[in-house]
Amino acid sequence: MSNSIFQAKEFYDFLTGKAYTAISRRLHKNFREAGIDITSEQWSILYSLWEEEGLTQQELATRTFREKTAITRLINNLERSQLVIRVVDKADRRTNLIYLTKAGRSLKEKCLAQANKTLAEALIHVKDDHVRIAKDTLKTVYENLS
Amino acid sequence: MSNSIFQAKEFYDFLTGKAYTAISRRLHKNFREAGIDITSEQWSILYSLWEEEGLTQQELATRTFREKTAITRLINNLERSQLVIRVVDKADRRTNLIYLTKAGRSLKEKCLAQANKTLAEALIHVKDDHVRIAKDTLKTVYENLS
DNA sequence: TCCTTGTAGTTGCATATACAACTTTACAAC
DNA sequence: GTTGTAAAGTTGTATATGCAACTACAAGGA
Numbered sequence: 001m002s003n004s005i006f007q008a009k010e011f012y013d014f015l016t017g018k019a020y021t022a023i024s025r026r027l028h029k030n031f032r033e034a035g036i037d038i039t040s041e042q043w044s045i046l047y048s049l050w051e052e053e054g055l056t057q058q059e060l061a062t063r064t065f066r067e068k069t070a071i072t073r074l075i076n077n078l079e080r081s082q083l084v085i086r087v088v089d090k091a092d093r094r095t096n097l098i099y100l101t102k103a104g105r106s107l108k109e110k111c112l113a114q115a116n117k118t119l120a121e122a123l124i125h126v127k128d129d130h131v132r133i134a135k136d137t138l139k140t141v142y143e144n145l146s
Numbered sequence: 147m148s149n150s151i152f153q154a155k156e157f158y159d160f161l162t163g164k165a166y167t168a169i170s171r172r173l174h175k176n177f178r179e180a181g182i183d184i185t186s187e188q189w190s191i192l193y194s195l196w197e198e199e200g201l202t203q204q205e206l207a208t209r210t211f212r213e214k215t216a217i218t219r220l221i222n223n224l225e226r227s228q229l230v231i232r233v234v235d236k237a238d239r240r241t242n243l244i245y246l247t248k249a250g251r252s253l254k255e256k257c258l259a260q261a262n263k264t265l266a267e268a269l270i271h272v273k274d275d276h277v278r279i280a281k282d283t284l285k286t287v288y289e290n291l292s
Numbered sequence: 293t294c295c296t297t298g299t300a301g302t303t304g305c306a307t308a309t310a311c312a313a314c315t316t317t318a319c320a321a322c
Numbered sequence: 323g324t325t326g327t328a329a330a331g332t333t334g335t336a337t338a339t340g341c342a343a344c345t346a347c348a349a350g351g352a
Contacts, residue, residue, distance in 0.1 A: 137280035138165035
């Protein structure tokens with residue numbers, strides 16, 4: 001890309017995460033208002049588990065792009081909230097396999113509804129093809145840097 | 147926007163801030179490697195002050211889209227690092243005016259160089275017009291939710 | 293002058309993150 | 323088998339965030 005882009009001062013907002021902060025706060029707010037007591041970070045863990053249970057913490061770290069230390073504490077909190085449980089892998093005693101509890105499983109539909117609501121609120125007045133381009137651009141950014 | 151967008155599973159990454167996490171980590175890493183001892187959050191405060199000194203904490207909160215409590219602590223840390231100082235406003239003793247120190251002012255060019263480097267690394271293989279659309283989309287998201 | 297209301301900033305508490313150092317377990321080389 | 327190395331997870335420490343409750347000050351009206 002050319003340097004001309006950098007002339008736009010507002011471009012640095014890319015770096016300060018204003019949009020992400022806004023969306024993350026709104027997601028948390030929507031969860032709260034729907035009576036769901038989880039953070040937006042916990043949501044990303046649960047989302048991975050709704051897709052596939054029995055993941056190791058390392059696998060969750062990779063999929064959610066978080067440090068394994070962050071996963072340790074997120075799982076601590078989710079376990080305290082009785083939404084997931086750690087099960088030591090008998091085949092490899094170094095690893096914990098993370099499973100949803102019944103309560104954790106039952107949150108799925110309500111959470112997805114709030115996630116979709118949040119996206120809809122965020123993307124008012126944004127054309128579909130622009131959403132698609134923004135999404136693809138962020139994906140490329142992520143791939144460039146990870 | 148239509149619901150078809152939501153079919154794309156990867157779209158939820160929008161909500162988990164993968165791209166922002168990646169860019170924020172890389173920015174911090176680039177600062178460190180350049181011998182600059184600040185976080186990416188502190189950077190956003192300094193950036194505002196390089197544009198205009200003597201802002202109140204509330205004004206910094208508005209411009210960086212952070213809670214005023216976050217600003218209190220960021221300024222605490224920046225003051226401890228001797229990059230900024232609080233000056234009580236004589237005209238309104240409730241407010242602090244935040245000024246850069248000489249050291250804080252001298253970081254500007256080095257920091258901007260690293261910020262530009264980070265953006266360049268993030269946006270390899272992204273077309274200029276896609277960058278522009280992504281930027282505008284994120285701006286709209288921010289405006290929709292704030 | 294006193295009272296009410298609003299604003300700026302701080303503090304307490306819970307949560308989340310990064311990095312380094314550590315423990316435990318697995319596994320391959322010898 | 324013993325040893326060396328690597329991987330998974332945890333813990334300590336520093337930083338950052340959100341929300342609620344608080345203090346201090348300002349400004350307008352009775």
